[in-house]
Amino acid sequence: MNKVAFGFLGSKLDAMGGFSEKRHKAWRPSVSLALDKALGLSRLELWYSPRFLRLARMIKEDIEGSEAKTSVVLREANIRDPWNFEEVYSFLFDFCNHYPFNPEEEEYYVHLTTGTHVAQICLFLLTETRHFPGKLVQTSPRAEAQHESVSVIDLDLSRYDKLAQRFEQKLGDDLQILKAGINTRNRAFNDLIAEIELVARSSTEPILLLGPTGAGKSHLAKQIYLLKQSQHRLEGSFVDLNCATIRGEQAMSALFGHAKGAFTGAVGKRDGLLKKAHKGLLFLDEIGELGLDEQAMLLRALEEKRFFPLGSDNEEQSDFQLIAGTNRNLLEGVADGSFREDLLRRINTWSFTLPSLSERPEDIEPNLEFELRKFEERAGRRITFSSEAKTAYLEFALSPSASWLGNFRDLNASVTRMATLAPQGRITVEIVNHEIARLHSSWGADTPARSEQTPVDSILHNAGVLPENVDLFERPQLAQVIRTLKSSASIAEAGRTLFAVTRRQRAQFNDSDRLRKYLARFGIEAKRIVGGD
Secondary structure, three states, X not given: OEEEEEEEOOOOOOOOOOOOHHHHHOOOHHHHHHHOOOOOOOEEEEEEOHHHHHHHXXXXXXXXXXXXOOEEEEEEOOOOOOOOHHHHHHHHHHHHHHOOOOOOOEEEEEEOOOOOHHHHHHHHHHHHOOOOOOEEEXXXXXXXXXXXXXXXXXXXXXXXXXXXXXXXXXXXXXHHHHOOOOOOOOHHHHHHHHHHHHHHHHOOOOEEEEOOOOOOHHHHHHHHHHHHHHOOOOOOOEEEEEHHHOOHHHHHHHHHOEOOOOOOOOOOOEOOHHHXXXXXXXXXXXXXHOOHHHHHHHHHHHHHOEEOOEOOOOOEEOOOEEEEEEOOOHHHHHHHOOOOHHXXXXXXXXXXXXXXXXXXXXXXXXXXXXXXXXHHHHHOOOOEEOHHHHHHHXXXXXXXXXXXXXXXXXXXXXXHHHHHOOOOOEEOHHHHHHHHHHHHHHOOOOOOOHHHOOHHHHHHHHOOOOHHXXXXXXXXXXXXXXXXXXXXXXXXXXXXXXXXXXXXXXXOOOHHHHHHHHHHOOOOOHHHOOOOO
């Protein structure tokens, strides 16, 4: 295939050596490109300004008079200002649209070494978008010779796949920051996090997080801050406040600070949270609980970046990003007069509704592991579930009887209790069963169908076993074992009673060990039940 290159005449570089014989020893990019044997150009199409027609003709003569078999086509470039991006781009764009490219018979190159920086940028863009259906080429002088080194840059090379992979990896890392490393499986939640990532990366407008108590609004706000900090988009601190915990002057002082003597007990000047959040992020949870006066001052601080501390005539400044959280319907607050409509419009540029835990059943297991790892970090010891215990807990957690009224707060508390009650670092079925009963009680449901329990179910429940976690076939047998243990003075005595027939058929038999292994399947320790009557 014929090889064809396009480039601008270099009014300075191609003029090295002037018009004397010295020019043949100077490095001239356009000439050296044409003389490069490895590249082997068939044709060089050279754009030139009318002011440099003589230079262009000399370059053409030097190339065509050399050993190289390269023809030169001179093309006048009617560009008045070579540093005007619009003018240069328009010229090249029109050239591309009218040039008879024939990629089946010719291979094209675009020379970037000559021309203004504006021209180089335009050539890159037009080649990257395939208006020039070719490869970029650069030339540079070698120290040991007058000819140049030629570097071909193919915009279709696999290296760009690697760049795309790096971008995808960075995006994945950003999403993991928002998800705190939890491999969430709920598609809707993952889509939500992906949208929040885009907003966090490119917007400084307020964000409103909606959702029930315990859905993770505070946690997500902190992760948004960490993401922005990792991208160097925030310099200041993460500052948070639950607005439901303060009222009146306390709220004013906490948010905006106060001057000395502003109210009884104000013995000195105090900076508020808005001041502390300068160049950082302020998270106001339960923003719907703020009073109307605080709402008005917050609105001004958002719009003007200025506010007055309580009791002060001196204005303060703070440039912060706001994330607000609420489990209330703020539109209803606007309707009943408890929330300012103008503030709602200001903080509602971006709003995201976090689903409850029960709406994300696929994410219960990964969050269970996440909460367990957090406990390990706090306690400094390894905690694991037995396989039976984990199965029993997840069966309950995913069942209709698990309401998760407190959402992730309930899950966090549940894991904390179970891990604390596992002194050997092993959460057993017995611990799980007790925890399930505790959760039912905390949700006001007690254990399910208590009034409808059969005598067998009652025996199992009193032993810390939920009947619904045991096959119907096995319940009577397990209940009989528990009754026998309670009426026996020792595990060995209970074993002799339960396995009397087997004992007569074998010379040796460890009744106690067999009994312990059987009960362990249900998370029951025999020693806690024996002699219970």
